Amino acid sequence: MLDWGWLADHLGAFADRTVQHLYLAAVGLVVGFAIAFALGLVAIRRRRSYPPIAGAAGILYTIPSLVLFAALVPITGLSLLTAEVPLVIYTQVIFIRNIVAGFDAVPADVLEAADGMGYARDQRLLRVELPLAVPLIVAGLRVASVSTIGLVTITGTLGDRFGGLGFFIFEGYSRGFATEIAAGAVGSMVLALVVDAVLVRVQRFLTPWTRPPALAAERLPADAATS
Amino acid sequence: MEPDERALGNAAATVEFEHVTKRYDAGENGPGAVNDLSFVVPAGKICVLVGPSGCGKTTSLKMVNRLIEPTAGRILIDGRDISTEDPIGLRRRIGYVIQQTGLFPHQTIGENIAVVPRLLGWPASRQRERAEELLGIVGLDAARYRDRYPSQLSGGERQRVGVARALAADPPLMLMDEPFGAVDPIVREHLQNELLRVQADLAKTILFVTHDIDEAIKMGDLVAVMQNGGRLAQFAPPAELLARPASEFVARFVGADRGLKRMSLMRVRDLPLHAAVTARPGDDAADALRRITADPFPYLLLVDRSGAPIGWFDEAEIPATGTLSADAAVSMSPLFAPETTLKDALSMLLDNEVQAGIAVDRGGRVLGLVTDGDIAAAARPDGPAARPDAGA
Ligand SMILES: Nc1ncnc2c1ncn2[C@@H]1O[C@H](COP(=O)(O)OP(=O)(O)OP(=O)(O)O)[C@@H](O)[C@H]1O
Ligand SMILES: [Mg+2]
Numbered sequence: 001m002l003d004w005g006w007l008a009d010h011l012g013a014f015a016d017r018t019v020q021h022l023y024l025a026a027v028g029l030v031v032g033f034a035i036a037f038a039l040g041l042v043a044i045r046r047r048r049s050y051p052p053i054a055g056a057a058g059i060l061y062t063i064p065s066l067v068l069f070a071a072l073v074p075i076t077g078l079s080l081l082t083a084e085v086p087l088v089i090y091t092q093v094i095f096i097r098n099i100v101a102g103f104d105a106v107p108a109d110v111l112e113a114a115d116g117m118g119y120a121r122d123q124r125l126l127r128v129e130l131p132l133a134v135p136l137i138v139a140g141l142r143v144a145s146v147s148t149i150g151l152v153t154i155t156g157t158l159g160d161r162f163g164g165l166g167f168f169i170f171e172g173y174s175r176g177f178a179t180e181i182a183a184g185a186v187g188s189m190v191l192a193l194v195v196d197a198v199l200v201r202v203q204r205f206l207t208p209w210t211r212p213p214a215l216a217a218e219r220l221p222a223d224a225a226t227s
Numbered sequence: 228m229e230p231d232e233r234a235l236g237n238a239a240a241t242v243e244f245e246h247v248t249k250r251y252d253a254g255e256n257g258p259g260a261v262n263d264l265s266f267v268v269p270a271g272k273i274c275v276l277v278g279p280s281g282c283g284k285t286t287s288l289k290m291v292n293r294l295i296e297p298t299a300g301r302i303l304i305d306g307r308d309i310s311t312e313d314p315i316g317l318r319r320r321i322g323y324v325i326q327q328t329g330l331f332p333h334q335t336i337g338e339n340i341a342v343v344p345r346l347l348g349w350p351a352s353r354q355r356e357r358a359e360e361l362l363g364i365v366g367l368d369a370a371r372y373r374d375r376y377p378s379q380l381s382g383g384e385r386q387r388v389g390v391a392r393a394l395a396a397d398p399p400l401m402l403m404d405e406p407f408g409a410v411d412p413i414v415r416e417h418l419q420n421e422l423l424r425v426q427a428d429l430a431k432t433i434l435f436v437t438h439d440i441d442e443a444i445k446m447g448d449l450v451a452v453m454q455n456g457g458r459l460a461q462f463a464p465p466a467e468l469l470a471r472p473a474s475e476f477v478a479r480f481v482g483a484d485r486g487l488k489r490m491s492l493m494r495v496r497d498l499p500l501h502a503a504v505t506a507r508p509g510d511d512a513a514d515a516l517r518r519i520t521a522d523p524f525p526y527l528l529l530v531d532r533s534g535a536p537i538g539w540f541d542e543a544e545i546p547a548t549g550t551l552s553a554d555a556a557v558s559m560s561p562l563f564a565p566e567t568t569l570k571d572a573l574s575m576l577l578d579n580e581v582q583a584g585i586a587v588d589r590g591g592r593v594l595g596l597v598t599d600g601d602i603a604a605a606a607r608p609d610g611p612a613a614r615p616d617a618g619a
Pocket of ligand 1: 251252260279280281282283284285286287438
């Protein structure tokens with residue numbers, strides 16, 4: 001049975017840990033995205049660099065997270081950096097693949113039209129390719145967010161300054177207190193789901209053209225009237 | 228209007244290909260995609276590049292806006308070698324329509340049309356006005372279509388938007404690569420007519436690619452027939468192409484029905500019309516009989532006060548005395564407008580089982596007579612009326 005009284009007494013701590021959780025995840029995601037975007041652009045411009053970049057990111061992804069944290073402690077101590085480096089590393093393979101796939105998904109005729117109408121290279125990248133890559137980039141962001149929010153709990157191994165909601169899992173485990181473990185685990189899961197739902201909204205807002213064509217039914221009369 | 232735009236708007240550009248060759252595999256000495264192509268398109272004309280698949284039409288077109296660089300030779304626009312120009316600036320001065328339309332899925336129709344004006348830095352209000360004006364020009368209701376996305380349009384509507392987008396900055400030169408390739412024949416015919424109508428006002432220089440010889444003949448002031456290996460087989464106005472194909476290849480490409488095709492190029496106004504012997508109801512019959520006897524064509528055409536035809540009198544049916552009455556006149560012949568094609572005219576004669584039709588002007592007044600013999604004579608390769616008028 002859950003100890004509801006304990007939960008009620010710890011709402012403040014719960015809120016603080018939720019904020020910390022979001023902060024740790026956000027730093028990892030933002031830094032991870034920035035690095036992956038740069039690597040993705042390199043991969044797009046120099047196609048031959050894509051397999052080694054994606055391969056390296058894939059190999060890093062296979063390192064068990066606890067090992068990575070443990071390996072970093074002697075170098076960077078029990079610091080924010082130690083917490084974030086693994087988070088960033090694990091986002092890479094997801095981000096890079098989705099960014100490259102997003103740019104690859106831009107139709108060839110659109111690129112040809114953009115060139116033919118006189119877009120300079122960077123203009124084309126920014127105003128044509130990037131917007132059209134957004135759906136797949138956001139898809140990657142969703143997967144990376146969920147996985148990063150889950151991973152943040154493990155940063156609790158670095159001590160109670162880290163871990164976000166994972167703090168409750170570690171503390172509850174050491175005290176043999178099921179309610180606290182459940183609170184940390186469920187809280188982390190709900191957080192991931194909420195962030196995912198927010199990102200879906202963000203994508204809809206960013207890509208109004210991908211909404212189902214509401215005007216489809218009007219097509220036929222329009223053509224008949226003008227032909 | 229911005230000053231630079233006025234300079235563009237009033238001009239159409241001359242385009243010259245000078246011994247242009249393109250080989251995709253640099254090292255090889257193979258045939259190449261385009262081989263020693265030379266021709267001149269005068270300002271304000273539509274030149275159609277036509278030929279079988281893979282003969283180098285698209286390659287030729289893309290060398291004009293430098294999406295592809297020639298291996299040898301040069302291309303001049305208004306006498307200037309384009310290889311000395313900045314490709315980005317060059318492309319913004321050339322309208323470009325591709326077969327798959329290449330509309331930007333993430334931009335509304337209005338934004339799509341205003342792409343080049345936006346790149347050129349026009350003020351936003353002027354971009355919007357221009358987009359709406361162009362939607363009107365290509366026959367789409369601006370209020371309805373401006374804010375839609377391309378995915379919400381039919382194929383034919385998208386192709387119109389593609390043409391509107393290419394026209395946006397009023398370029399002196401347009402490149403169109405199978406612009407109407409992806410629509411059904413009825414919509415295509417409609418889009419062709421619309422482009423010809425727009426062109427009648429704007430008089431751009433247009434390089435138009437198609438693999439459809441009928442489209443080439445209809446749209447072109449000049450037709451460049453290309454054959455595999457990217458060689459120019461013939462460069463001529465459509466009528467000449469049909470009358471005097473330069474080679475076996477061209478003759479086969481234009482088809483065995485080129486006599487019929489020629490008839491669809493020529494119009495009633497191109498024929499020397501026979502004057503009709505006419506009379507009005509109430510005229511003296513004896514006088515009419517005298518006049519008709521003097522004419523080799525034994526029919527009298529009764530016309531009303533305004534000069535519009537009412538019906539025929541056979542020579543034998545004209546009363547010797549008295550006056551002519553409208554009631555006695557027999558059935559009508561088909562009426563031709565001056566712009567009726569000879570193909571349509573002949574078809575109407577056959578359908579009506581008569582030998583002569585009546586050419587009338589816009590007001591319905593008789594201009595003269597056209598017989599099936601006239602049409603057949605004009606359609607012969609050495610026919611008198613063999614001159615191009617498509618796009619005129
Ligand atoms: N990027 C390329 N690299 C190598 N060869 C090419 C390339 N583009 C075209 N070719 C070749 O050049 C030739 C001419 O191609 P092009 O696209 O100009 O033909 P086309 O006349 O437009 O044909 P279609 O009517 O099928 O569009 C073809 O043999 C084609 O295979
Ligand atoms: Mg082509």
